Amino acid sequence: MSLAVICSRALAGLQAPEVTVEVHLANGLPSFTLVGLADTEVKEARERVRAALLNSGLEFPHNKRITVNLAPADLPKESGRFDLPIALGILAASGQLDADRLAPYEFAGELSLAGDLRPVRGALAMSLALHRQGGHRAMVLPMDSAREASLVQHADVYGARHLLDVVQALLPLTEDAAPPEPGWVRLETPEPEPVGQHPDLRDVKGQSGAKRALEIAAAGGHSLLMVGPPGTGKSMLAQRFAGLLPLLDTEAALESAAVLSLTGGFAPERWRQRVYRAPHHTASSVALVGGGSPPRPGEISLAHHGVLFLDELPEFARTALEALREPLETGHITISRAARQSEFPARFQLIAAMNPCPCGYLGSRLRACRCGPDTVARYQARLSGPLLDRIDLQVEVTAVPPEELMAAPDGEPSARVAERVGQALVRQRSRQGCSNAQLAGPAIDAYCEMNREGSSFLQNAASRLGWSARSFHRVLKVARTVADLAGSEAISPPHIAEAIQLRRALQSA
Template identity: 65%
Template sequence: MALAVLKSRALSGMDAPEVTVEVHLANGLPSFTIVGLPETEVKESKDRVRAALQNARFDFPAQRITVNLAPADLPKESGRFDLPIALGILAASGQIPADCLDQYEFAGELSLSGELRPVRGALAMTFAICKGAENSGQTARAFILPRASAAEAALVAEALIYPADSLLQVCAHFAASDPETRLSRHQLSHVAVRQSYPDFSDVKGQAQAKRALEVAAAGGHSLILVGPPGTGKSMLAARFPGILPSMTDQEALESAAVQSLSGGFSIDKWKLRPYRAPHHTASGVALVGGGGTPRPGEISLAHRGVLFLDELPEFDRKVLEVLREPLESGHITISRAAKQADFPARFQLIAAMNPCPCGYLGHSNGKCHCTPDMVARYQNRISGPLLDRIDMQIHVGALPHADLLKLADGETSSRIQLRVEQAFARQLARQGKANNLLSTKELDRYCQPDAAGEQLLRTAMQKLNWSARAYHRVLKVARSIADLADMPQINQSHVAEAIQYRRALLGQ
């Protein structure tokens, strides 16, 4: 036959729309044309496919070859269309049977020798295949892709994944009558969760900061650590993912799907909370995502994990302002002239900063000579609206020399995580979500303090001139403190502790 039709997938944000690969052979002067809005990587597939077919000992047709990637208005990028294009040429020229191709979808980049190389977004494509079949009520097609991408694709339990090492193996799957020469379905074995975070037992002292991090982990609260250089702010933040509640399968799949879009997912990271720590020179696009073909930024790569911003005032102010919307909504929409992409961004923000330009304001060594104006200008690099969205503000003081000489004997991360998971389980049983996600109506229902606590909160709000958002966030933090204490109602002590976590920054 002179026409072959195969199915593949493109990537558009978190979606993977279906692409029909049509290959037509016609008489005329030999040529090779790809249409359907291909980007440079797709156009270059002509040379990769030609060399791969010839090195695999197939005949490359000396005819007019036209490849159409439909729909025509959907941009096509990356080398994932190499495999379906090569198979389409072979099927259209009669070198492999074409009667079973409609039962499969294909993705894979070809080397010049015909080997298959991994592709980005394998997990997102597999999700789309199964979701499309579920919505239409049909059986999902099997998915043939490079072996290096099969492990992450097989995380979708209901998917039929057939990994291959080369173009020849895929062709043998369709041409051979012997079942032993056909591709075998990838079976996902049990994936062991390897906790690889540093442990809190390494941290000397800093009991208040550890307590604040425990409260933040229990309720999903954002937090900023303020203190002189060398007090352990980065050390504490690096250990924070190890005390967060264990990831559910759904959360792990969401996180892995975003990592897959950037090509950074490994099966060894399964069910490990991501920890992203971009440098303070990062641009707004690096932080939220973007590009001609929108890709996820740091806030999306930290989805269901931790985003750590060290030296917070050193970030460009315009860069920090882009965090305001995703901190509230949990997702980011990237709009460009011709396309729009939505990415999840349900991350937990941990930030660190020095209290003044030299860093030693309030330190016992007396090194700081910064004037009040210098301190105010430095701290005002963080805008009020952004600071208002950060739930907790903690001072991390310098340790006395005597404490530094002692051995680290703090609690282990596993013991702290146990208390955090118990508090989080209480939240799920009560309201079905973490405390930081409660709406205003839910606050009125689940976060009502007793009479003494309410009076203390009113007094603090009047004296400190809090906004309504700050008031609600203090209530949420108090609710998390009460959950850690296994108390059904917020009392005065819980409110008092939550107020202290709100006042530790910028002289508040």
């Protein structure tokens, strides 16, 4: 047969649309043509496939006109994931393999010149797309990629290390021949393994107020900004925040891992762990929210269901910070380009830290500030009002006196705080099906009811502090979280008072 059809998958954002690899051999001047809106990486597959087949002891049809079509033609294709299906298509079209035995499978993998299979990006996204579409085909991938794809429940995934492993498994069996050794290995969904330990919150000496703010942020899914002089423990507190959050459930873990898989950054041993991303303050807006051609996920999407820590917040480019506004509200980011549009999830928890002024010592009891009022105002003005309005908790982290630094660690360990956080989250999910930070519209009125005294107290505070409607509702949701941590069904004035104290404005000179 001179025509072979192989199934594979491309990547388009977080989607993995099906791609049909059609290989045709014809008489004529020898050539190897690849069509179907293929990127340079895909076109280079011609040389990789030719060398891999020859070095594996297989026959390459040098005297034929080879045409490979990647359908649909209007879908851009990138990376070396089509090396394996192209090689198998050539073998089937030249009669070295039975094309009917290829039909129950989808193939993807990059080939080395010696025929070894190298991992590809987006294996988990491909497996997840096949599962959600209700497909009945099995996937054949390089071994490392197959381990990643097998995390999807009930996925039928095979892993191979060499092109010959795949060819051997696809060879027809004769009646008098002994069954060959299995060329590939079927991988079962692995059981979650014990996760690594996060740094303990008890390591941070003092800072009881900031620790309380971390607990409330974890319990309600709220964003947090810590303001204080350098060296007060802001980064240490942020690094311990993920240890207060519960493990991801299977669905959330798959979503998080699928986004990481698009960049090749997912490690199966970190399955169900919260992602902690801490980009440098020189990161561009594209690095933060995503972009490029084809569009790739940014830091906010790679931190999906995890923690995004932005240290030295005012030092980030203003355009990069302003790009965070909509994702903080909606939980997703849409990247539009002239050719197409891609959407990535971005349900992350923002933890940010900053100094109160350029020298860092405004309001410090240990050192005097060298900055004038205009300098302080310009520095703090790098953060726009709309962005600050979207950050639920804004707390001050003061310097720790030397006598406290020399004392033994105080406070509670992360495990005990995480237990209270977990109980509060269970309370929220059983009551409203989501965290308090995700409440919107009528749900806020339904689940954040206050008595007359509490309502009057919050209204007076909002009028005096000049809050927007967004700020009003965010303080109300924080008060709901404080009440959940206290095990209270009703929001009382003490809960509202603590929520107001946790939304302190930046100190001015």
